Amino acid sequence: MLAKVVLPRWLMSGAYQWEYHYLKLEELANVYMGQLVSQFSMTDYPLSFHGLCSAVGQCGNQVGCRFWDLALREHSHVNKKGIYDEALSSFFRNVDSRRSVGGSCDITGGRIQSLKARAVLVDMEEGVVNEILQGPLRELFDSTQLITDVSGSGNNWAVGHWTYGSAYREQIVDQLRRAAEHCDCLQCFFLIHSMGGGTGSGLGTCVLKLLEEEFPEVCRIVTSVYPSAEDDVVTSPYNSVLAMRELTEHADCVLPVENQSLVDIVNKIKHMSHSGKPGSVIKKDSAIISGQGGVSGAEKPFDAMNNIVANLLLNITSSARFEGSLNMDLNEIAMNLVPFPRLHYLVPSLTPLYTLADVNIPTRRLDQMFTDAFSKDHQLIRADPKHSLYLACALMVRGNVQVSDLRRNIERLKPMLPFVSWNQEGWKTGLCSVPPVGHSHSLLALANNTCVKSTFMELRDRFTKLYRKKAHMHHYLHVDGMEQGCFTEAISSLSSLIEEYSQLDATKDRPMPDAARLNIAT
Amino acid sequence: MSIVTVQLGQCGNQVGQELFEVISNDANDTQRKVYSECSSERFFNETANRELVARSVLIDMEPKVISQSIAKTGKSGKWRYGDRSHFSQKQGSGNNWANGYCVHGPRHEEVVMDIVRREVEHCDCLAGIVAMMSVAGGTGSGVGTYVTQCLRDTYPNSFILNHLTWPYGTGEVIVQNYNSVLTLSHLYQLSDAILVHENDTVHKICAQLMNIKHISFRDVNKVIAHQLGSVLQPALTGDSHGIYNRNPIGQLMSSLVCHPEYKLLSVCNIPQVSSSSMAYSMFTWPGLLKHLRQMLIANSKMEEGIDWQVRAPSLQPEGTERTGSHRRPGFNTSLANLLILRGKDVNDAEISGFQHPSLYTPWLPADEAFSMWKTPVPFNKYEKSAILVSNSQTLLRPLDNMVGKAWNMFASRAYIHQYTKFGISEEDFLDSFTSLEQVISSYSQL
Numbered sequence: 004m005l006a007k008v009v010l011p012r013w014l015m016s017g018a019y020q021w022e023y024h025y026l027k028l029e030e031l032a033n034v035y036m037g038q039l040v041s042q043f044s045m046t047d048y049p050l051s052f053h054g055l056c057s058a059v060g061q062c063g064n065q066v067g068c069r070f071w072d073l074a075l076r077e078h079s080h081v082n083k084k085g086i087y088d089e090a091l092s093s094f095f096r097n098v099d100s101r102r103s104v105g106g107s108c109d110i111t112g113g114r115i116q117s118l119k120a121r122a123v124l125v126d127m128e129e130g131v132v133n134e135i136l137q138g139p140l141r142e143l144f145d146s147t148q149l150i151t152d153v154s155g156s157g158n159n160w161a162v163g164h165w166t167y168g169s170a171y172r173e174q175i176v177d178q179l180r181r182a183a184e185h186c187d188c189l190q191c192f193f194l195i196h197s198m199g200g201g202t203g204s205g206l207g208t209c210v211l212k213l214l215e216e217e218f219p220e221v222c223r224i225v226t227s228v229y230p231s232a233e234d235d236v237v238t239s240p241y242n243s244v245l246a247m248r249e250l251t252e253h254a255d256c257v258l259p260v261e262n263q264s265l266v267d268i269v270n271k272i273k274h275m276s277h278s279g280k281p282g283s284v285i286k287k288d289s290a291i292i293s294g295q296g297g298v299s300g301a302e303k304p305f306d307a308m309n310n311i312v313a314n315l316l317l318n319i320t321s322s323a324r325f326e327g328s329l330n331m332d333l334n335e336i337a338m339n340l341v342p343f344p345r346l347h348y349l350v351p352s353l354t355p356l357y358t359l360a361d362v363n364i365p366t367r368r369l370d371q372m373f374t375d376a377f378s379k380d381h382q383l384i385r386a387d388p389k390h391s392l393y394l395a396c397a398l399m400v401r402g403n404v405q406v407s408d409l410r411r412n413i414e415r416l417k418p419m420l421p422f423v424s425w426n427q428e429g430w431k432t433g434l435c436s437v438p439p440v441g442h443s444h445s446l447l448a449l450a451n452n453t454c455v456k457s458t459f460m461e462l463r464d465r466f467t468k469l470y471r472k473k474a475h476m477h478h479y480l481h482v483d484g485m486e487q488g489c490f491t492e493a494i495s496s497l498s499s500l501i502e503e504y505s506q507l508d509a510t511k512d513r514p515m516p517d518a519a520r521l522n523i524a525t
Numbered sequence: 526m527s528i529v530t531v532q533l534g535q536c537g538n539q540v541g542q543e544l545f546e547v548i549s550n551d552a553n554d555t556q557r558k559v560y561s562e563c564s565s566e567r568f569f570n571e572t573a574n575r576e577l578v579a580r581s582v583l584i585d586m587e588p589k590v591i592s593q594s595i596a597k598t599g600k601s602g603k604w605r606y607g608d609r610s611h612f613s614q615k616q617g618s619g620n621n622w623a624n625g626y627c628v629h630g631p632r633h634e635e636v637v638m639d640i641v642r643r644e645v646e647h648c649d650c651l652a653g654i655v656a657m658m659s660v661a662g663g664t665g666s667g668v669g670t671y672v673t674q675c676l677r678d679t680y681p682n683s684f685i686l687n688h689l690t691w692p693y694g695t696g697e698v699i700v701q702n703y704n705s706v707l708t709l710s711h712l713y714q715l716s717d718a719i720l721v722h723e724n725d726t727v728h729k730i731c732a733q734l735m736n737i738k739h740i741s742f743r744d745v746n747k748v749i750a751h752q753l754g755s756v757l758q759p760a761l762t763g764d765s766h767g768i769y770n771r772n773p774i775g776q777l778m779s780s781l782v783c784h785p786e787y788k789l790l791s792v793c794n795i796p797q798v799s800s801s802s803m804a805y806s807m808f809t810w811p812g813l814l815k816h817l818r819q820m821l822i823a824n825s826k827m828e829e830g831i832d833w834q835v836r837a838p839s840l841q842p843e844g845t846e847r848t849g850s851h852r853r854p855g856f857n858t859s860l861a862n863l864l865i866l867r868g869k870d871v872n873d874a875e876i877s878g879f880q881h882p883s884l885y886t887p888w889l890p891a892d893e894a895f896s897m898w899k900t901p902v903p904f905n906k907y908e909k910s911a912i913l914v915s916n917s918q919t920l921l922r923p924l925d926n927m928v929g930k931a932w933n934m935f936a937s938r939a940y941i942h943q944y945t946k947f948g949i950s951e952e953d954f955l956d957s958f959t960s961l962e963q964v965i966s967s968y969s970q971l
Binding site: 335 | 621
């Protein structure tokens with residue numbers, strides 16, 4: 004029997020909004036006895052995972068914006084009492100906003116007063132950041148967390164990396180240090196940027212280098228959005244290849260996302276929700292592309308695509324934020340998925356991408372989710388990992404899934420997936436009990452797979468077309484700090500990366516004998 | 526005499542908690558006062574307000590598991606962990622043995638050993654230390670190895686038993702074989718005996734014997750705790766004249782580990798049934814012992830699916846050389862066995878089947894190879910249970926697989942940079958491989 008009840012939903016401004024909920028009677032009793040304790044209000048527990056986000060450039064900040072919005076939605080869904088708990092503390096500080104900005108101090112535990120994102124936002128153009136500051140997320144950021152300029156980078160990697168890189172170096176390092184000081188235990192940096200432009204690509208990779216210099220022991224995970232072939236920025240191949248070299252040298256893990264894949268996924272979802280197949284209705288408000296239920300208002304053009312990337316970040320950090328029977332934190336991801344230091348490009352795939360309202364047999368639907376994770380349509384780059392070689396694969400499962408479900412599906416899928424000979428059982432798994440909003444379970448797969456090679460080869464081709472004719476190069480070369488050598492080094496780094504993947508590919512269908520064991524004198 | 530346990534990492538702490546649950550329930554269950562008191566004294570410290578505090582040290586590099594453990598046991602009212610008996614950090618070890626062993630271990634050595642010392646001082650007399658951990662991750666394996674080293678240095682004359690949980694063969698952690706190889710090779714030098722449970726085996730017990738549909742790690746941990754508890758709870762040895770053995774760990778070592786090359790122990794426990802079938806089950810000692818003996822020689826960990834075709838080899842006539850030809854394929858040769866019988870009518874049990882020389886390696890006399898403990902007190906609601914702690918070839922195949930897979934990975938140098946950046950060199954890896962190949966060779970030749 005269900006009772007209709009009005010309960011408060013806290014907003015980050017500290018105010019409460021009253022909402023209708025349908026509760027079972029037992030839950031009702033708990034609420035009125037003040038005991039509806041969320042599993043995660045562990046206020047006595049020492050804070051554990053803290054992640055610091057840096058969004059650079061227009062794309063990076065737009066994705067970042069969706070990430071904060073959806074993160075708040077996710078936490079408010081499980082955290083009904085408005086207690087600042089360990090899960091929230093992973094990405095948000097709780098401050099007493101009555102004090103001045105400079106002296107605002109962190110409050111651990113207790114009621115949520117004012118949340119601040121653990122972030123540093125950087126953009127050399129004001130448009131996107133100003134929008135954030137005028138929107139409902141403005142309260143999440145102190146003015147000190149924002150580093151902006153007016154003129155932008157003109158889609159020029161050199162301007163982003165060298166000109167702004169040196170001009171803003173001190174300020175960026177300062178802000179990063181401040182943000183890091185507010186973290187009890189800084190476990191990981193997330194950098195979000197695009198590869199094709201000037202700021203995200205150039206200044207973003209400069210920030211990456213700074214992170215390595217200042218905090219060499221903290222894991223650096225980069226989400227990079229790669230341009231599609233029809234990108235309207237002519238110089239995007241130059242920018243991307245120049246940035247690639249920095250990613251290969253200075254990042255611990257890169258999650259590459261291709262714009263074209265996001266476009267394809269969004270189109271497919273829109274097509275399905277309009278096709279009106281009998282007996283199937285897409286629950287739009289729980290679709291992974293929908294930002295509904297979040298704090299921001301109406302959706303903007305790139306929002307659907309950006310939501311997908313934001314969900315990627317939510318899922319990768321879920322086990323570090325919420326509890327589960329098999330925890331998987333970010334250091335473990337970097338450890339298990341990167342067998343050789345430069346081969347750290349992890350192809351992400353997310354399921355489900357939409358929810359059907361009609362009820363299927365639960366187990367079959369769960370298994371379908373695993374199958375989908377390996378299908379071409381669910382990858383966030385345009386590649387088919389099933390037909391290339393897996394070096395390692397991580398599965399992060401959220402929701403009510405047990406270790407036996409996980410093992411059953413791995414057994415089932417293993418025969419269809421080619422793994423490198425020395426890592427035949429190269430699976431890293433995690434179970435987090437809390438599913439994303441609107442779903443009963445979800446799966447994020449991160450594959451270290453040689454299929455990234457094709458993305459890189461295409462990039463190299465586009466680069467070569469321009470480079471052969473020296474098109475637009477003067478714009479780069481007359482920037483202080485930039486030389487011809489930068490180009491040759493970058494393309495050579497990319498080529499040798501491709502070569503490393505090729506060599507591994509060559510072992511694919513060759514049966515490898517076991518290495519001869521050591522002989523012990525008896 | 527008391528046993529201090531050290532729980533290391535997520536697995537060590539989760540299994541440890543289940544172990545104390547089993548022990549406390551078992552001791553409370555029985556009418557036998559002497560047994561309960563002995564068990565209590567062995568595992569718990571009674572405070573001034575009659576509270577039972579586990580003689581346990583909890584260590585982890587991330588806080589969630591320990592926090593949950595302490596909260597849960599605090600609420601139960603039956604027993605709890607000591608307020609200052611735990612140590613956790615916030616970072617985690619990232620599944621990296623080198624991070625655990627080279628960084629976290631030394632960094633926190635002083636604090637951890639302080640807690641251990643306090644716990645040991647609460648014991649009137651220390652029977653031994655049991656360190657519990659997994660080998661697949663970073664903390665249990667790496668920090669666990671370092672802590673074992675510290676324990677050995679600090680308590681050179683005490684018995685140290687390491688209880689290890691081996692991971693599922695098909696990956697929980699990709700680098701699990703590296704972590705396992707590094708752990709085992711080091712522990713072999715430091716530990717007095719290594720008692721192993723394999724997740725795969727326990728999973729089968731849950732699935733086939735206990736009929737659990739959706740097996741969770743909690744189910745697996747409970748079975749491990751039941752088996753470990755059945756070994757460590759009080760029992761009478763042959764010459765103890767009705768007094769519960771005061772030196773269980775020492776006795777275990779001297780019965781089973783007579784040679785430093787052979788330290789790997791495994792446990793078989795029957796019967797194992799789901800609690801719902803227990804009321805309807807009738808077991809006799811002859812039935813139980815017959816199955817247990819066949820489980821030993823046919824290398825099976827369960828009462829179901831035993832291969833009854835495997836037979837003990839016939840003995841060579843007196844005076845002839847016993848050569849390797851006495852070994853039969855599929856036959857599990859033992860170095861030594863300890864049989865523990867708990868429950869009704871123990872004295873009627875006929876155990877000569879375990880004393881036959883054909884079960885054992887030729888270079889140890891059979892009467893030295895076999896020992897028995899017993900108690901009329903039933904364990905954990907089972908009217909009769911028979912437990913076999915073996916030093917035999919049981920773990921040879923899993924160990925060989927583990928080393929083989931690790932070696933294949935090492936041959937292509939995959940993931941090595943993750944270890945070398947913390948101070949473990951390729952030479953260290955080679956040393957570890959060499960020592961384990963030695964262990965494999967020794968056990969193969971039993």
